[in-house]
Amino acid sequence: MLSCKINGEEIHSEIPSDMRLIDFLREEMNLTGVKEGCSEGECGACTVLFNGDPVNSCIMLAIQAEGAEITTIEGIAKDGKLSDLQQAFIDHGAVQCGFCTPGMILAAQALLDKNPHPAEAEIRHAISGNLCRCTGYQAIVDAILAVSQRK
Amino acid sequence: MDVIRPGSLQDCLRILKTEHTIPIAGGTDLMVNLALNKISPDRIIDITGLQELKEISLSDNFLKIGALVTFSRLAGKEIAQYPCCNALREAAEKMGSPQIRNRATIGGNLVTGSSAGDGSVAILALDAQVELTGLDGIRKVPLSLFYSGYHQTAIHSDELLTAVYIPIRPGTSSFQKVGKRNALAIAVASLAIYSYIRDSHFEQIYIAIGSVAPTPIRAVKTDLFLQGQKITSGVIKEAARIIQDEIAPITDIRGTADYRRKLIANLLADQLQQLSESKN
Incomplete structure (x- = not known):
């Protein structure tokens, strides 16, 4: 039995003990914003927030989330309204195929939650575990910078 | 395959006694090896719930x-306050990616034996x-005797690596690595130095190197040469020559033996x- 909080909701679920966190989120919880890319922690597409910190859900067991708070991209929009980061990604053309976007936004969100006004180098460091193969990183960094300079 | 979350260290050690059972912590190496079928245990013990293994404390001049x-x-911050541990902080900053660093543990890094x-x-x-730590008790092993071969260490299958003890003393340390890129790069070569300089001379110096042998190694000959020396450009040159002779790296997909020697x-x-600059 796994008990944890996912996107603010208490979850109790009977799962196979060797299930990966990514499979639990995608297959059991239908949170398909969590993407599977490399399956070995190199690409960051499967990034979720684990008690506020970005982790790769493809190389974690679901059972290891016992008692934890998990946030996926589905938990970022509030009341049907996109978050500042989500809107900035659209405004800056930081989304092309979109596969890396959930992981990028979660990694960036974790940074801004701890450090609301990061320098560009800190932004690049924070998303260094997330690969993008389409738009390149400049538009993504611009989007994050724009949000960090707003307040 | 069964995954068990023991409630205590004692429970964990009891289960570890059973055959084909291995512990998992951050899982950043182990989960990849499982997916590739490099390992296929019957049972995995998830130790991440054992709070007593998450502490950092100082006593009798040892950082545990x-x-x-x-x-x-x-x-x-917890490590940054000890200058002699700089190398560890610098290595931790450079290892993997933010996602990997949030999960990967020091115990896992050591027992993986890369x-x-x-x-x-x-x-x-x-x-x-x-x-x-095993059911029969605790033993302490100097890290210099811990690695026995390629991904081989002195730990027994029914023991758990529970802590690392670092002596806190005067002096500083540093770590550098070279990889194909900054994030998520497995080092082509890496080097760490602890040293204590008194009256401009090396009172104590320990050099460790990665990716040039089946295990991390100490550069003992180079240490011996530098012991007692003053850092001059001549000494630096000679030390760089000695360390190249001391190591026998191999050529692999990440780099050639020659390149590693020069690195x-x-x-x-x-x-x-x-x-030498920080001293002046």
């Missing part, structure tokens, strides 16, 4: 770092000891140079 302390924590393990190389230069010589020269 619990096996479950993550690289993100090693890169932070020659390229950033944390392992840094800690080897710090003259550390590991604490291995190590340059990493050593660079860190010695920085030491």
Whole structure:
């Protein structure tokens, strides 16, 4: 039995003990914003927030989330309204195929939650575990910078 | 395959006694090896719930770092207050990616026994000891005797690496690595130095190197040469020559043996140079 909080909701679920966190989120919880890319922690597409910190859900067991708070991209929009980061990604053309976007936004969100006004180098460091193969990183960094300079 | 979450260290050690059972912590190496079928245990013990393995404490001039302390924590304030542990903090900052650092643990890095393990190389230069705990008791092993071969260590299958002890003393340490890119790069070569300089001379120096042998190694001949020396450009040059002769790296997909030799010589020269500048 796994008990944890996912996107603010208490979850109790009977799962196979060797299930990966990514499979639990995608297959059991239908949170398909969590993407599977490399399956070995190199690409960051499967990034979720684990008690506020970005982790790769493809190389974690679901059972290891016992008692934890998990946030996926589905938990970022509030009341049907996109978050500042989500809107900035659209405004800056930081989304092309979109596969890396959930992981990028979660990694960036974790940074801004701890450090609301990061320098560009800190932004690049924070998303260094997330690969993008389409738009390149400049538009993504611009989007994050724009949000960090707003307040 | 069954995954068990023991409620206590004692429970964990009891289950570890059963055959084909291995512990998992951050899982950043183990989960990949499982997916590739490089290992296929019957049972996995998830130790991440054992709070007592997450502590960092100082007593009798030894910094005790619990096996479950993550690289993100090693890169932070708790280690930064000890100049002699700089190498560990610098290695932790450079290891993997933010996601990996949030999960990967120091205990996992050490027992994985990779020659390229950033944390392992840094800690080897710090003259550390590991604490291995079994049902029959605890033993401490100097890290310099911990590695026995390629991905082989002195730990028994029914023991858990529970902590690392680093002596806190005067002096500083540093770590550098070279990889194909900054994030998520397995080191082509890495080098860590702990040293204590008194009256401009090396009172004590320990050099550790990664990715040039089946395990992280100490550069003992180079240490001996530098012991008691004053850092001059001539000494730096000679040390860089000695360390190249001392190591026998191999050529693999990440780099050639020659390239590694030169990298190590340059990493050593660079860190010695920085030491000499910080002294003046």
